[in-house]
Amino acid sequence: MSQTINLDLVQEMVTNYKTKQYLSIITNKINPMTFDAQSVRFNLASLKAFIETIETEVASHPQYDLQNLGIRFYFSAYPADDLWDQPGYEDIANLPAQYEKLHTLIGIPAAEINGLDCDFDPLDVKTYNGTKPIGPGCAIMAENHGPLTPPGNPAGLWF
Known part of the structure; x- marks a missing residue:
């Protein structure tokens, strides 16, 4: 549709x-x-792979009966670029320095869990009840990397 x-x-x-x-x-x-970013473009293949991984992981754990799968997009902003070479920032270390402090979106898997719309990590069944993981160096399944405009060339944007 x-x-x-x-x-x-x-x-x-x-x-x-x-x-x-x-x-x-x-x-x-x-x-x-x-200035700040006014748009972010996500590659269709990356989004499809992200969705496919969510669906595959959830399907491999049917006992949790997660319903109404989705992706919650959080408005977010990149940290100062002088931190990017520090531990914990490896996921953004190769981004253009011009992204410093600019808006972006971060997609986090979500599902209906016990009647609530909850974030969860399909790669960690301990989160299938909606519990947020904790601990040093904890990583979760998320989608973020897409080119920002500005600083990217605005030619081709409609709005």
Whole structure:
């Protein structure tokens, strides 16, 4: 089934972001920024692989009966680039330094667990009850790496 959204509504929503949230970001006196990312592009093959891994891992553990699988996208921002060579930052160490402090999205698997919409890690059955894992060096299944604009070339963007 194809999903559509009225083009004028899309334009209005993007404009709302640019004239409200984005404007607040670039005029902020406490955390001044000259610009911020306004879009992130995810490679379709990467997203399909991410979804396939979620589905495969969940299917291999039917006893948990997870329902209504999805991906929750969190608005997030990259840390200062002077940290990127430190332990724990390996996943972003090879990104362009211009991404420092810019907005991005992080996709985390989600499912209906005991009637609640919960994040979980398909690679860790201990999270299949919605419990967030803890511990030093803990890694979870997530999707993040996609080119940001700006600083990328805005040619080709519609909004």
